[in-house]
Amino acid sequence: MNFTVVGPGAIGSLWASYLKDAGHHISLWSRQTANQIVIKRDHCLANTFTNNDPSSVMNADVILVTLKAPIVEQVLTQMKSYINSDAIIVLMHNGMGTAEAIKTHLPDNPLLLATTTHGAYRPSSDLVSHTGRGKTLLGAANQKGQQCEFLVEVLNHALADVAWHHNIDQALWNKLAINCAINPLTAIHQIRNGELAQPQYHAQLTAIVSEVCAVINAQGFKAEENNLRQIIDEVILATSQNFSSMEQDIAHQRPSEIDFITGYVVKCAHQHNIAVPANQALYNAVKQIEQRW
Numbered sequence: 001m002n003f004t005v006v007g008p009g010a011i012g013s014l015w016a017s018y019l020k021d022a023g024h025h026i027s028l029w030s031r032q033t034a035n036q037i038v039i040k041r042d043h044c045l046a047n048t049f050t051n052n053d054p055s056s057v058m059n060a061d062v063i064l065v066t067l068k069a070p071i072v073e074q075v076l077t078q079m080k081s082y083i084n085s086d087a088i089i090v091l092m093h094n095g096m097g098t099a100e101a102i103k104t105h106l107p108d109n110p111l112l113l114a115t116t117t118h119g120a121y122r123p124s125s126d127l128v129s130h131t132g133r134g135k136t137l138l139g140a141a142n143q144k145g146q147q148c149e150f151l152v153e154v155l156n157h158a159l160a161d162v163a164w165h166h167n168i169d170q171a172l173w174n175k176l177a178i179n180c181a182i183n184p185l186t187a188i189h190q191i192r193n194g195e196l197a198q199p200q201y202h203a204q205l206t207a208i209v210s211e212v213c214a215v216i217n218a219q220g221f222k223a224e225e226n227n228l229r230q231i232i233d234e235v236i237l238a239t240s241q242n243f244s245s246m247e248q249d250i251a252h253q254r255p256s257e258i259d260f261i262t263g264y265v266v267k268c269a270h271q272h273n274i275a276v277p278a279n280q281a282l283y284n285a286v287k288q289i290e291q292r293w
């Protein structure tokens, strides 16, 4: 198949590399001006990809978008005239809230949402390291997307495990809840995930989880406070040595995904008239840090 990977950072380079090794035709769409980009994954042979080539985008069967959430709408709007209306668009990023805008800009395309727990690290623009194997969930965000379950087999062949989720929004909310608990706190305090197991964060985590649960339920999805809290504690333990992506964004003075993580919860909470003071305070604190730069 013909794929265009939009935003070949850590996750995008990982998928581009695995998909190419699986025999697909891959082009990239990036901020780099070169018309060819070389990517070497771990100890594999380096691959060369065409970059920013409109005709490759026009021929793409799948547009795999691995940009960070805040930039998705802007970049897809810029590329819109090149995207064939049959092309399947897959949004693969942390956070929620981009699909609504993409449905408006590209109403005829099948739209899929994906969430992955693979870990990738890009030490330089031509290297990508697969730091942890994980699972990718894929699901439909519109009617046409529901015809695209076959893509699971294609992606799974390149980089397992991939599974179809009939209610992808539920999966995204589950992931969002974990991100809401871990990301802003680790970013504000510039700490590893494991530090959140300390007693001083206990009450704050409980408040965050309780508010997020109320919002998830109001949105019509399932979430149970004790169960969610237990999952979050397990993630904190399992990733205790890791720095969250938001911690890293703040450490490197890059715009974080806060608007699409905690910000999305706050936005939905307002629509349902639910008070979310713990999440609102974290949102404000991260925004305040970002505004200092």
Ligand SMILES: NC(=O)c1ccc[n+]([C@@H]2O[C@H](COP(=O)([O-])OP(=O)(O)OC[C@H]3O[C@@H](n4cnc5c(N)ncnc54)[C@H](OP(=O)(O)O)[C@@H]3O)[C@@H](O)[C@H]2O)c1
Binding pocket: 006, 007, 008, 009, 010, 011, 012, 029, 030, 031, 032, 066, 067, 068, 069, 071, 075, 092, 093, 094, 095, 116, 117, 118, 119, 120, 121, 122, 245, 257
């Ligand atoms: N990395 C992981 O292990 C991991 C795991 C699970 C989920 N995620 C999620 O996956 C998403 C991507 O994360 P990532 O770690 O791959 O981030 P990343 O390395 O920063 O990749 C984002 C890419 O988008 C590019 N980009 C920015 N503006 C662009 C533009 N205007 N046009 C084209 N490309 C543009 C960036 O270019 P530059 O290289 O020029 O900055 C970068 O290559 C995030 O939502 C993240 O939370 C990541």
